[in-house]
Amino acid sequence: MTFAPRTWVVGEVVSAALMNQEIRDQWNTVLGAWTPYTPTLGSSGTAPVLGNGTLTGQYMKIGRTVHMSLTLTVGSSTTFGSGNLNFTLPVTGASVSGGTALNASVSRTGTQNFIMGAIPLTNNAVNTSTIWFASTSTAGDWDAWTASAPWTLAASDIVRVWGSYQAAS
Numbered sequence: 153m154t155f156a157p158r159t160w161v162v163g164e165v166v167s168a169a170l171m172n173q174e175i176r177d178q179w180n181t182v183l184g185a186w187t188p189y190t191p192t193l194g195s196s197g198t199a200p201v202l203g204n205g206t207l208t209g210q211y212m213k214i215g216r217t218v219h220m221s222l223t224l225t226v227g228s229s230t231t232f233g234s235g236n237l238n239f240t241l242p243v244t245g246a247s248v249s250g251g252t253a254l255n256a257s258v259s260r261t262g263t264q265n266f267i268m269g270a271i272p273l274t275n276n277a278v279n280t281s282t283i284w285f286a287s288t289s290t291a292g293d294w295d296a297w298t299a300s301a302p303w304t305l306a307a308s309d310i311v312r313v314w315g316s317y318q319a320a321s
Contacts, residue, residue, distance in 0.1 A: 197235025232299035254315035
């Protein structure tokens, strides 16, 4: 929704303009296209460099629910720095008892490797916290996403993040 709904008062005359604003415009927001945003690739250590890679995102906010997705396509000059890697979120997350999480996947070109992951969100998050991928070496284990885990990414490899979370406002 684009704004808080109107509080009506007894005896108020309802006009077409008010109906359009309160009903039509709100539904257009809910049924409309997602909003593009430009996520940033970050790290808990040395900053990564996107180089000639691409990083795109989109989201839709309905009330305080945020649906989002982003796609990183690694370029030949993309470097991942050091430390655990993360992405900025389109909207600041809420402080939620028990937390929430997003989904992640990484796929390699030239091979059939594809790994699913999970991203627990911290309270009031402005970016993802540690992104965890299923370990490629130890069954049942998880590895934090770094420059070399789950494997060293190369040009045309793709990392995707998607899911829903509660916004702070």
